[in-house]
Amino acid sequence: MRRLTIKDLPEEEYYMPGNILCAGCGESLAMRLALKVLGKNTIVITVPGCASASLMMGACAVPLLVGPFAGGGALAAGVEAALAAKGRLEGVNVVAFIGDGGTADIGFQSLSSMVERGHDVLYICLDNEAYMNTGGQRSGTTPRGAATTTTPVGAALRGKPQHRKNMPLIMADHGAPYVATASIGFPLDYVEKVMKASRMRGPKYIQVLCPCPVGWGFRESDTVKLARLAVDAKVWPLYEVEYGVLKVTYEPRKPKPLKEYIAPQRRFNHFTEEDIKELEKLIEEEWRLLKLREKLTAEKA
């Protein structure tokens, strides 16, 4: 099969330009790419966050439902059930664009139960690793050591003490037929995963890394560069879990040093060599378990 190229993506746009999101926003790229391949027959659900701010103020060219922060999974479930009840679900994508706060924290309960009940929904978590819409507070997916406005750096605290919650694997362990991680720095890997998910029935979960120039503290022109570095420095593994079988979809042959990813970001300004080493250890352990799971589940396949 011929590999997808960027030229293969449809010209049609359903995420409209000129919206209110910041210059260099990673989330806007994630929504634009996903809607390009999902197309017209899509209903979008969103809850408060940067995504919803842009979508509800005109960026969304497909039907959109905007609800309260904790309701993402439930809203998606309701739309899906209504379509199914009327026999209108066939050929329609019910898609949630929800940030890491609405996914991993306040909305975790409704997401968890939506997946557990098996609704036919594609849930895309736009992960910028903090509550960026309210100005950059820590979230369940903020990496260890990152400075946020609620885990600032001072004499008594050196950024967020805890490491990020492993949302994709938590979702995989719910038994979702399809779970994947993605990065907007690898657009083809991302859209292939979106397309694959849209062809499957049941709950699908994709967590796409969306660097945030404002919250992470880097130049607006470097969003894609950071999204690539995150993968190349192995901070953000790209993989998918299909019916329980885990497969790493891209592994850098010559990983970049973690320092290269850390250095351009203000949220890691306070990092010493020791901090980098500590984060490195966490990442290595994540990868070790990932590879182990890949090996174990491959036997099943």
Place this chain on the structure above:
Amino acid sequence: MRGMRRSMFIDGNTAAAYGVKLCKPDVICAYPITPQTPIVEHLAEFVARGELKAKYIPIEGEHSAMMATAAASATGVRVFTATSSQGLSYMQEGLFFASGYRLPIVMAVVNRSMGAPWTILAGHDDAIAQRDTGWIQVYCTRGQEILDMIIQAYRVAEDRRVMLPIMVCFEGFVVSHCYENVEVPGQEEVDDFLPPYDPPYKLDVDDPLIITTFAEADWWLGFKKLHDEAMEEAKKVIEEVDEEYAKRFGRRYGGLLGTYRCDDAKVVLITMGSLAITSRLIVDRFREQGVRLGLINLRVFRPFPRERLLKELEGVEAVCIVERNCSPGGYGGAVFNELRSTLYSSGLRPLILDYITGMGGRDVTPRELEEMVAHAVKSWREGRVEREVTWVFGRRKV
């Protein structure tokens, strides 16, 4: 014989479930909570048996229950949910969204007092606490009325002049678990009365729209004004629907208010929910003693029936309110305050006495009701009110 009416000996929750079944909702989504649980279970059973073709979402909590129900309604289908007390307050954020989305959701609220301290028993404080969420609130007295009101509620909510969600409220245990003979209408006559839901707007890939946008300051209050106007319209629609229902099914409830022997009344007792049934007995007893007592059963609390109340209270010299809600630090219950506010701009100046009781499941006996009314009648005869607000609890006498 699916078109036939039948009489069933069932409790209030079962009556609610049969009412819902007759309305053929497409999506049912609710979370169980005492004393509402049997409604959810009956509906699950109807769906499991294939008697009700609905998608049933057994959701994980009430916040999600309201959001999934609202989302399904926004997708253009008929929906139902039910809850009680803690669950109702847990979904409060969603209540504002559901009404702000302008969706015709019907929800049974089995009234139970709010913790703490813990209780699972009756009280209207749960629903009264949600009065500003923009929902229509109807309070039922018994099982037959619950069934009839659920059917009527869809007609009211889905009326293009209204497009608002409705809570069909009834007290936990004393109504929800009380058995009586209920006439269950035939499916065909309900189908005639309640046509399939035809949404004026919905999430549809062939006709995209955004529900809901960010309202700039100039717009936000305008949306609320429209919401308020729809509530005013609902007053008319509720009465029209009550009238039509009476013609077709033979039961008339009075729309916004139910009245009993009010025509020449000098003293009027006002209650909500099941207390109205006992109160009729009390009215008869006082009438026998020559006291011109009448009863107003306040069926609808939102929209508040100002006009109807003023009309009924013309010539009335004293009002005795018995209510199952309170506002600590406020002065008197919700009905007391709303009624006094309504009277202020009118020429009417009846004496008003408020009795707060019946919460946390506290029984309100005929004897106690009689004592409260006697206390009010005494004030009326003396032409002055010594104590406007009285809490009746424990073994305390009025």
